[in-house]
Amino acid sequence: MKNVLLIFAFLTLLLFNSCMTDREAENSFYLNQINKIQVISSKTIFFTENREEDFNLTVSFFDRDNRPFLNNIDVPYVIYLGDSVIKEPSLDLSKPGKYKLRVMFPTRELTFSNEVEIEVVEGDYIKELVLDFSNETRNQFTLVNNEPYDFTLRAFGPDGEIPGVEEQIKRNLSLQVGNVNTNRLTGIPITQIGLIDVQASVFGIESNILKINSRQDVSYPIKEFQVVFHVFSNLFTPSQSSFESQINSSNIAFSGGIRSSFRRNLNAVDAGFRFKLADRNPDGSLMETKGVNRIMSNKVFLDAQDQELLQLKFNSLWDPSQYINVFIEDLSSLQAAGYAYLPFLTSPVVGGLNPILEEDTELFYPIMVALDYRLFNGQYRDDNVLAHELGHYLGLYHTFQDCQTGDFCDDTQSHTLPSNQSIRFSNNRTNCSNEPYISTNFMDYISVVDNFTFDQKERMTKVYENALFMPKDFNAPDSRIKPFKRGQLDPSIKPIICNF
Amino acid sequence: MNSLDFLRKALKLENGNKTGIIPIEMKIIKIKKSFFAILPLIGFIMSGIEAKATTLNDSIPEKSSEFKKGIRFSPSMNFFDYGDLSFGQIASDYKFGAALGMVFDWKMSDYHRFRLEPYVEYQNIKNNSINPDIEAITSFSNLIFGVDALPLVLTYGGKYKGTISAGGFAKYVLNSSQSTTLNGNSVNNFEVEINKLQYGFSFGAGAYLGKRLVELRFYQSLNDFVNSPVIPNSINQVQLILVY
Numbered sequence: 001m002k003n004v005l006l007i008f009a010f011l012t013l014l015l016f017n018s019c020m021t022d023r024e025a026e027n028s029f030y031l032n033q034i035n036k037i038q039v040i041s042s043k044t045i046f047f048t049e050n051r052e053e054d055f056n057l058t059v060s061f062f063d064r065d066n067r068p069f070l071n072n073i074d075v076p077y078v079i080y081l082g083d084s085v086i087k088e089p090s091l092d093l094s095k096p097g098k099y100k101l102r103v104m105f106p107t108r109e110l111t112f113s114n115e116v117e118i119e120v121v122e123g124d125y126i127k128e129l130v131l132d133f134s135n136e137t138r139n140q141f142t143l144v145n146n147e148p149y150d151f152t153l154r155a156f157g158p159d160g161e162i163p164g165v166e167e168q169i170k171r172n173l174s175l176q177v178g179n180v181n182t183n184r185l186t187g188i189p190i191t192q193i194g195l196i197d198v199q200a201s202v203f204g205i206e207s208n209i210l211k212i213n214s215r216q217d218v219s220y221p222i223k224e225f226q227v228v229f230h231v232f233s234n235l236f237t238p239s240q241s242s243f244e245s246q247i248n249s250s251n252i253a254f255s256g257g258i259r260s261s262f263r264r265n266l267n268a269v270d271a272g273f274r275f276k277l278a279d280r281n282p283d284g285s286l287m288e289t290k291g292v293n294r295i296m297s298n299k300v301f302l303d304a305q306d307q308e309l310l311q312l313k314f315n316s317l318w319d320p321s322q323y324i325n326v327f328i329e330d331l332s333s334l335q336a337a338g339y340a341y342l343p344f345l346t347s348p349v350v351g352g353l354n355p356i357l358e359e360d361t362e363l364f365y366p367i368m369v370a371l372d373y374r375l376f377n378g379q380y381r382d383d384n385v386l387a388h389e390l391g392h393y394l395g396l397y398h399t400f401q402d403c404q405t406g407d408f409c410d411d412t413q414s415h416t417l418p419s420n421q422s423i424r425f426s427n428n429r430t431n432c433s434n435e436p437y438i439s440t441n442f443m444d445y446i447s448v449v450d451n452f453t454f455d456q457k458e459r460m461t462k463v464y465e466n467a468l469f470m471p472k473d474f475n476a477p478d479s480r481i482k483p484f485k486r487g488q489l490d491p492s493i494k495p496i497i498c499n500f
Numbered sequence: 501m502n503s504l505d506f507l508r509k510a511l512k513l514e515n516g517n518k519t520g521i522i523p524i525e526m527k528i529i530k531i532k533k534s535f536f537a538i539l540p541l542i543g544f545i546m547s548g549i550e551a552k553a554t555t556l557n558d559s560i561p562e563k564s565s566e567f568k569k570g571i572r573f574s575p576s577m578n579f580f581d582y583g584d585l586s587f588g589q590i591a592s593d594y595k596f597g598a599a600l601g602m603v604f605d606w607k608m609s610d611y612h613r614f615r616l617e618p619y620v621e622y623q624n625i626k627n628n629s630i631n632p633d634i635e636a637i638t639s640f641s642n643l644i645f646g647v648d649a650l651p652l653v654l655t656y657g658g659k660y661k662g663t664i665s666a667g668g669f670a671k672y673v674l675n676s677s678q679s680t681t682l683n684g685n686s687v688n689n690f691e692v693e694i695n696k697l698q699y700g701f702s703f704g705a706g707a708y709l710g711k712r713l714v715e716l717r718f719y720q721s722l723n724d725f726v727n728s729p730v731i732p733n734s735i736n737q738v739q740l741i742l743v744y
Contacts, residue, residue, distance in 0.1 A: 023630045
């Protein structure tokens with residue numbers, strides 16, 4: 001019996017070897033679905049420097065049917081640089097040369113990725129350095145000591161743009177801005193007036209030259225207008241506060257007081273115009289409701305371009321040399337939030353406003369602004385519609401007017417409206433030279449607006465000084481008030497309709 | 501080096517290639533070689549004991565043929581062999597199971613018996629990635645009908661008989677469920693195809709305790725459980741067989 005037990009014990013030990021063995025990692029049924037690994041390096045070209053440089057790898061896994069696999073999972077993999085295994089993607093930049101990088105996952109058959117060639121090169125690898133304005137400060141015009149510029153710099157090699165070298169460029173950058181030298185690309189103040197050259201240099205390679213026209217802002221005496229809102233009695237019953245709201249918004253807009261989430265425009269200015277609700281009727285008596293004139297009407301005009309309505313408005317205009325006339329209408333037939341008539345000038349001080357007329361011309365068109373009544377009854381909220389229409393009233397065109405003459409203001413980007421409705425109101429615009437930029441101008445159709453520019457101010461000021469039917473007398477109390485002469489309506493004069 | 505290591509090396513059973521890929525055929529040949537290398541040793545030991553037993557038990561008459569049957573219950577440890585185990589080793593990621601069945605036992609001679617053992621088995625087994633940074637586990641629960649045929653059952657002794665056995669088995673998976681987790685999160689779109697018919701050889705050692713039998717048996721499947729294009733995988737099993 002003792003022998004039997006001995007044999008049993010011996011065989012048991014022999015049979016099971018008295019130990020348990022741990023597994024290798026490569027036997028997973030699930031992980032062995034990995035059939036292909038694709039690796040993309042954030043950088044493939046590095047410039048020689050006495051330092052180590054980290055870079056990022058984008059590693060994608062695919063199964064045997066070439067479908068993406070293990071998405072959004074932090075999959076561990078082994079990195080090979082040449083034949084050496086490295087812990088992190090990092091390169092010693094003091095050793096120029098070519099290196100091959102790949103990654104491996106320990107599947108049963110050891111799955112390797114594609115091979116990425118990485119090269120450490122000297123500075124003369126750069127064939128072209130392209131200096132450009134950043135999207136938010138793209139403008140050849142600026143105001144001295146105003147908002148700082150941001151620039152972008154891209155390096156091109158024999159195979160096109162060299163990706164991922166931004167940090168190395170920043171470390172080795174020299175930027176000449178006029179007679180000032182700096183080593184950064186952002187937050188560059190312009191402190192000189194005149195035409196300024198901007199050029200970058202990296203590793204001894206020089207970029208193209210950007211030219212900036214730096215100007216001094218000019219302050220003019222504030223010009224104030226009194227505004228009368230004409231409301232048809234059968235349309236709706238307005239409250240004075242809703243008009244005050246539009247007037248207040250317009251004052252902030254024209255004083256340059258609006259701040260948005262975007263960088264402030266390089267040429268943003270106080271345009272120098274202010275507005276207030278009229279408090280007296282044309283006969284000098286106090287208005288029943290400040291700034292509001294109710295026009296008694298029994299007829300409902302469904303067509304905003306109805307000739308009878310046009311004639312009614314022409315006849316109802318208060319002296320345009322005293323007031324800005326704003327009519328509150330139903331503009332649904334135009335699908336517009338507002339419209340405005342451009343002024344006529346007595347001398348050709350700005351482009352785009354023709355013909356030039358004599359000073360004693362009788363009023364022949366309804367110089368006015370129209371706003372849709374929904375802006376005032378709570379159906380539609382946009383506090384800047386009046387400011388936009390007043391821009392037209394003072395002679396401004398849309399910034400998207402066309403790519404030939406543009407809007408006659410140098411410091412606004414010429415562009416056209418995107419046909420794609422989904423980006424029609426986006427602040428991310430592309431100008432007529434196909435360069436991206438951020439638009440925040442009041443005269444564009446965009447969701448966020450915050451500025452009139454220096455050239456727009458100059459244009460509006462010249463228009464104001466040379467326009468017919470403009471309430472200039474209000475700002476010159478000592479001037480001789482000319483009698484208001486209402487002539488024959490010329491219905492061929494058309495406003496700029498704004499389909500926000 | 502302990503005595504078992506020495507024995508393994510003497511018998512050349514050690515698998516020196518820890519990381520390489522061993523084709524399934526090579527693995528089977530290797531185990532077969534190992535088994536046949538042991539057989540002469542077992543035969544030598546048994547013949548020596550038999551000679552001694554003949555001289556001691558000459559007065560007890562025994563029947564030359566006998567048929568017994570009994571109820572078989574056997575808890576089991578189940579683990580995958582991916583071709584990376586040395587002979588007789590048990591992987592650390594084993595899972596437990598159990599089987600219930602019958603044993604039919606024919607006495608062929610004083611030292612030789614034949615057994616047939618049908619049973620129904622519930623088997624748990626898991627495929628476990630040990631990569632420290634990513635844990636992928638596929639677990640299986642199988643309901644199996646199996647038959648062990650043991651043509652070579654050698655016994656020795658009187659009331660308590662020592663025994664070693666060798667034979668083959670065939671199992672059919674009646675039902676199998678599987679689940680996979682990746683870093684502890686359930687994976688829904690992954691299911692592997694399994695081979696429902698499993699077969700292989702088994703060998704064990706134990707003792708007849710009167711009418712009862714206790715045996716520890718090792719099962720080596722000779723075909724893959726999961727149809728995988730890259731991973732050879734067979735189920736190895738150790739059963740503690742208790743027969744009443």
